[in-house]
Amino acid sequence: MLLIHCPYCDSNRPETEFRNAGAAHILRPSDPATTSDAEWAEFLYLRENPKGTIAERWRHVHGCGRFFNAIRDTVSDDFAVTYRAGEPRPGTTP
Amino acid sequence: MAKTLMAEPPKSKPRLPNDAIAWITAAPPLARFIFRGSPEAEAAAGSAYGLAFPKALNRAASIGERGKPGARVALRIGPDELLLIVPIAEGKAVQTALETATAAHPHSLVDISDRHTGFALEGPHAADLINAGCPLDLDERAFPVGMVTRTLLHKAEIVLWRMGPTLFRVEVWRSFAPYVEALLEEAAHDFL
Amino acid sequence: MSMLRTPSGGRIDRTRALRFTFDGRLMQGHQGDTLASALIANGVHLMGRSFKYHRPRGPISAGAEEPNALVTVTRSGRSTPNLRATQIELYEGLAALSQNRWPALDFDIGAINGLISPFLGAGFYYKTFMGPKALGSNWAWTKIYEPVIRAAAGLGRAPEGPDLDRYANRFAHCDVLVIGGGDAGLTAALEASADGKASVILCDEQAEFGGWLLNSDGAWLGETLATLASRPNVRMLRRTQAFGYFAQNFVALQERLTDHLADLPEGTPRERLWQVRAGEVILATGAIERPLAFPDNDRPGIMLAGAAETYATRYGVRPGTRAAIFTACDSAYGAALALKAAGVEIAAIVDIRLKPDPALAAQALEAGIAVHSGTVITGTTGGKRVSHITIGKLQPDASVRGADQLACDFVAMSGGWVPSVHLFSQSRGKLRWDETLNAYVPNITAPGQKQRSVGACAGAFSAEMRGAFNGATPVPGDPAKVKAFVDFQNDVTARDIRLATREGMHSVEHVKRFTTTGMATDQGKTSNMNALGIVSEALGKSLPEVGLTTFRQPYTPVTFGLFAGQARGDLFDPVRKTPIHNWAVAQGAAFEDVGQWKRAHYFPQKGEDIHAATNRECRLVRGTVGIFDASTLGKIELVGPDAxxxxxxxxxxxxxxxxxxxxxxxxxxxxxxxxxxxxxxARLAPDRFHITTTTGGAARVFAMFEDYLQTEWPDLKVWQTSITEQYAVIAVQGPKARAVLAPLVEGINLASEAFPHMAIREGRICGVETRLFRVSFSGELGFEVNVPASQGRAVWEAIHAEAIKQGGGAYGTEAMHVLRAEKGFIIVGQETDGTMTPDDVGLGWAIGKAKTDFIGKRGLMRPDLMAAGRKQLVGLQTLDPKVVPEEGAQITAEANPAPGTAALGHVTSSYWSETCGRSIALAVIANGRARVGEVLHIPMPGGAIAVTVVAPVFYDPKGERLNG
Incomplete structure (x- = not known):
């Protein structure tokens, strides 16, 4: 069982307390009506599936209840870092 | 706040095979609320509540004895989510007082008195019994007295609050309570 | 006492004799024996038959690595197959059965497989059982070959009854977990716990700590154990196998609690699963001796030299009276001396090495033991026990000459030692080939795993463990004509492995799968190195170039019960019951599972089946009044100025x-x-709403709302709280609904003018605060009473009493489904399948047309969602009103469509409608609303059912009955 660091509880907690919530840093367009069909389809369905690090959302559903972001290695399952929702991906400029 | 039409008799101890392991004591009927709101609303509510809400996540504040007049419990189970527990007879008054005090600040106060049932688990093996189904580190260094958190006991979500080295209080959604108590009783066989 | 017992010494309690049976034969052993040591003391080496050829087999080891001596232990209604006799602790009354033999262990018809073994070589299964193509590729396999092979080959029989035992689970954390309680592990535990602060767990799979130290009488072991036991920060777990090492130093331990006891204590778990999170893991798992692969090396009586020594010194039993030692390693010399000291005659030490250590050879000679260097065993004889060996001398050209026969009743062999790197490897550590040890040793620790290996498992061998040999030993003549076993449990010989390489399996992973070497329950603990050696030689590649297969969890087989733990029977999954559940039980209700909830399905009265009960309950609602427990509905209270x-x-x-x-x-x-x-x-206040969701969607909807509130619109001043379990919900439906509630309700005017359809009022019922909804999921005048859950049962009973007075009663979920279908009300997940838009299910009217955005609005504008020809919700009436189509049945334009014809849609709901006096169905059909009046077909095995497409409302289309 993996431990995942909850950036709100600021502690490592068992993975069973968490739920994955898909890719991180995908913004819902503020005015969806102005998006093209292709843009909207991309927003809905197109996701990176890298071998290596991925930014994804998790929710500490059976803990503090918060959604947060994590950088995880899809090969090793290693969580490099977790950070609060709204914070930029580490290593990038906001 | 609900008036008790049909009293639920508290379960008598011991519920577990052996007092030397731990025992379960059902909580009396209690009034419970979930308070969510801005820090300003929290501060105002805390004053009216007579007990400042704990600032840190996963920490408990309490005064008085469970079910006795004046008893107040505030458990911060989410960054903006507090579980408040007071004697059933004071529920209505507390609700009114909090709403009045926080009228100027956006917030949510919801009566969930019957959403949960609660019980205390106390005894030398209390932590071990919980660890039969809960993966958290319950060593006092990792889970000190005064810590509270939502977590899982097997497949049921619980709110686990350490009140003493060998005393825990558990709050659980009503329909999961029989499952949770049965699991603890089953786990007690490991200490016979 | 048995003639084979040593006169003194060892860990057995000679004052405590224990009786046990093996295949029904009564025998005697001692406290401290394993089943294997006790059987050997009774002169029994034949303990099982091999998997494929049914060859007689005896134990080659004295521990967890045992491939041969697998037995079934039965006790008080229990039966546990495939236990290693070398690990089973003897107790008074133990009853063990041999496996994989028929009719008896020493006369086994399946042994004929051995005679036809030239046809059962590697890859035999893949190549042979290809049946006649006309019958399908799998026909012959499933109908003929597999049943026959399954009957002939195999391990023990799986028990058929439920597991009578209890299994415990414990999550634990410690600063240091030491795995292995031998010399190295004990030393590590002493050091780790010395400060009195660090919490230490020390585990060992054996009944006693000590490992190899148990073979001698040193005082250090006792003192060390006493010291560790006195430290409160140390937890010592005996009989505890670390079987899985996972990420972030998470280790699974199997502690056996009662299998060694003669009397099973009432209620105590049989085993305990420890799921340990350790700050640091210290692996002290020791080393396993490797066998030598020489011709006919599998006869009972042929065992590892270290095991022979262990039997003699630790268990006080001589494996036989006259031993031949065959070795590539110095440690067998020590074993020979120990056996000699235990009273065993040593026929000779046969050392494959040209120049064994002269000092060792001298020591042996001094003890009167002949040493043949540069010599190999070239064959063995003996039926159910080895009786002779043949030896030959290695020649400079690598051939073997000579055929001297030596008599012996057991052989102690040693191909050297292999560090037990299984757990290290499971932790994803990287291994390194060590030329000196001729073995793999731990090299690089995987990221996130704070751990180290100590002692023999790290390759820190003592001086006497020097020398090793991998592969098959040289033979005179054609090596393809001999059976030198490499994997004893799966009956894989050196020849099989060479055959695999000849047939093109050059990757060790392919060789493994083609030959099944290393794939038995012992995972090749004793066979891997020899298999790799043979592949290496056959391919002309160095052994590290050949590579290594993966070690997987579990290290040794683990019971299913351990994994199930407490999650059995009623505790398998939470069973959620409503506050009204027990009332329904008392009424004799039948229940159905809806997720984790139990819901009252129907309330049968005398002699009623589900149909009769449901029909009656529907009549109640349409005719008078029915009451229904809707407590499982998801409920959310949404509060805040932005609600x-x-x-x-x-x-x-x-x-x-x-x-x-x-x-x-x-x-x-x-x-x-x-x-x-x-x-x-419902809107309770300008800033407060009471939301209901489907029963199954409650948690999902709550999570979705939380997601948007936290991450998309954190600026909104609104918060949600689940109130699903705060309220019991009692639906009161039917023309008499108002009459039922009137006497019970205070502070709410129930009259239509004051309390119209789709309104909510707060007041009291039976003195209890209520949120009273006027809503209908039946099409009748209806209310839903929300009261605090603790009051639900009492309020229900009061309402039920009033309903009875009005000629009504309770109804269950089946009637609820029929009633709503008669009105064409959808159920999400039944009429919808994740691809239906509001318009598809006839709910386009609900959309706020002027809204610029809502979740899904942009999605609805995608071309495919607006295209013509989408499936639409319609009603179906069968031409024969008595026929009720099956839900899920496909709908076509023709009664007998050509194969491959796409269906127009499918039936989503289908019931007998007592109200309509005929069957009714809902369906989704391409362009359905334009097809009203058309006759379509539902092809079924017994012939197509003709249906007419109708509007999806079968009763009271104008909705007049809502007004009561």
């Missing part, structure tokens, strides 16, 4: 114009535009 704004954004409907005290039917889409939930939402 209406939030609802505007998430539901398709308009909310800002909903008046306080009014309700609206809300439809929830995902961003793609598909219906995912629905329910009635």
């Amino acid at each position: 209406a704004e939030f609802l505007e954004r998430v539901y398709v409907n308009n909310w800002k114009n909903l008046g306080v005290g009014r309700c609206r039917y809300g439809i929830l889409l995902n961003e793609a535009g598909f219906v995912i939930d629905d329910g009635v939402i």
Whole structure:
């Protein structure tokens, strides 16, 4: 069982307390009506599936209840870092 | 706040095979609320509540004895989510007082008195019994007295609050309570 | 006492004799024996038959690595197969059975497989059992070959009854976990716990700590164990196998609690699963001796030299009277001396090495033991026990000459030692080939695993462990004509492995799968190195170039019970019951599972089946009044100044114009535009709403709302709280609904003018605070009474009593489904499947047309969602009104469509409608609304069912009955 660091509880907690919530840093367009069909389809369905690090959302559903972001290695399952929702991906400029 | 039409008799101890392991004591009927709101609303509510809400996540504040007049419990189970527990007879008054005090600040106060049932688990093996189904580190260094958190006991979500080295209080959604108590009783066989 | 027992010494208690049976034969052993040591003391080496050839086999080891001596232990209604006799602790009355033999262990018909073994070589299964193609590729396998092979080959029989035992689980944390309680592990535990602070768990799979130290009488062991036991920060777990090492230093331990006891204590778990999170893991798992692969090396009586020594010194039993030692390693010399000291005659030490250590050879000679260097065993004889060996001298050209025979009744062999790197490897550590040890040793620790290996498992061998040999030993003549076993449990010989390489299996992973070497329950603990050696030689590659297969969890087989733990029977999954559940039980209700909930399905009265009960319950609702437990509905209280704004954004409907005290039917889409939930939402105050969701969608909807509130619109001043379990919900439906509630309700005017359909009022019922909804899921005048859950049963009983007075009664979920289908009300997940838009299911009217955005609005504008020809909700009437089609049945234009014809749609709901006096069905059909009046067909095995497409409302299309 993996431990995942909850950036709100600021502690490592068992993975069973968490739920994955898909890719991180995908913004819902503020005015969806102005998006093209292709843009909207991309927003809905197109996701990176890298071998290596991925930014994804998790929710500490059976803990503090918060959604947060994590950088995880899809090969090793290693969580490099977790950070609060709204914070930029580490290593990038906001 | 609900008036008790049909009293639920508290379960008598011991519920577990052996007092030397731990025992379960059902909580009396209690009034419970979930308070969510801005820090300003929290501060105002805390004053009216007579007990400042704990600032840190996963920490408990309490005064008085469970079910006795004046008893107040505030458990911060989410960054903006507090579980408040007071004697059933004071529920209505507390609700009114909090709403009045926080009228100027956006917030949510919801009566969930019957959403949960609660019980205390106390005894030398209390932590071990919980660890039969809960993966958290319950060593006092990792889970000190005064810590509270939502977590899982097997497949049921619980709110686990350490009140003493060998005393825990558990709050659980009503329909999961029989499952949770049965699991603890089953786990007690490991200490016979 | 047995002639084979040594006169003294060892760990057995010679004052305590224990009786046990093996295949029904009564024998005697001692406290401290394993089943294997006790059987050997009784002169029994033949303990099982091999998997494929049914060759007689005896134990080659004295521990967990044992491939041969697998037995079934039975006790008080229990039967556990495939236990290693070398690990089973003897107790008074133990009853063990040999496996994989028929009719008896020493006369086994299956042994004929051995005679036809030239046809059963590697890859035999893959190549042979290809049946006649006309019958399908798998026909011959499933019908003929597999049953026959299964009957002939195999391990023990799986028990058929439920597991009578209890299994415990414990999550634990420690600073240091030491795995292995031998010399190295004990030393590590001493050091780790010395400060009195660090919490230390020390585990060992054996009944006693000590490992190899148990073979001698040193005082250090006793003192060390006493020291460790006195430290409160140390937890010592005996009989505890670390079987899985996972990420982040998470280790699974199997502690055997009662298998060694003669009397099973009442209620105590049989085993305990420890799931340990350790700050640091210290692996002290020792080393396993490797066998030598020489011709006919599998006869009972041929065992590892270290095991022979262990039997003699630790268990006080001589494996035989006259031993031949065959070795490539110095340690067998020590074993020979120990056996000699235990009273065993040593026929000779046969050392494959040309120049064994002269000092060792001298020591042996001094003890009167002949040493043949540069010599190999070239064959063995003996039926059910080895009786002779043949030896030959290695020649400079690598051939073997000579055929001297030596008599012996057991052989102690040693191909050297292999560090037990299984757990290290499971932890994803990287191994390194060590030329000196001729073995793999731990090299690089995997990221996130704070651990180290100590002692023999790290390759820190003592001086006497020097020398090793991998592969098959040289033979005179054609090596393809001999059976030198490499994997004893799966009956894989050196020849099989060479054959695999000849047939093109050059990757060790392919060789493994082609030959099944290393794939038995012992995972090749004793066979891997020899297999690799043979592959290496056959391919002319160095051994590290050949590579290594993966070690997987579990290290040794683990019971299913251990994994199930407490999650059995009623505790398998939470069983959620409503506050009214017990009342329904008392009424004799039948229940159905809806997720984790138990819901009253119907309330049968005398002699009624589900149909009769449901028909009666539907008549009650349509004729008088029915009451229904709707407590499982998901409920959310949404509070804050932006509550209406939030609802505007998430539901398709308009909310800002909903008046306080009014309700609206809300439809929830995902961003793609598909219906995912629905329910009635009531406005209690300008900033407070009571939302209902489907039973199954409650948690999902709550999580979705939380997601948008936290991450998309954190600026909104609104918060939600689940109140699903705060309220019991009692639906009161039917023309007499108002009459039922009137006597019970205080402070609410029930009259239609004051309390119209789709309104909510707060007041009291039976003295209890209530949120009373006027809503209907039946099409009749209806109310839903929400009361605090603790009062639910009492309020229900009061309402039920009033309903009885009105000629009504309770109804269950089946009637609820029929009643709503008669009205064409959808159930999300039944009429919808994640690809239906509101318009598809006839709910386009609910969408707030002027809204610029809501979740799913943009999705609905995608071309495919607006295209003509989408499936639409319709009603179906069978031409024969008595026929009730099956839900899920496909619908076609023709009665007998050509194969491959796409269906127009399918039946989503189908019932006998007592109200209509005929069957009714709902369906989704391409362009369905334009097909009303058409006759379509539902092809079924017994012939197509003709149906007429109708509007999806079968009863009271104008909705007049809502007014009561």
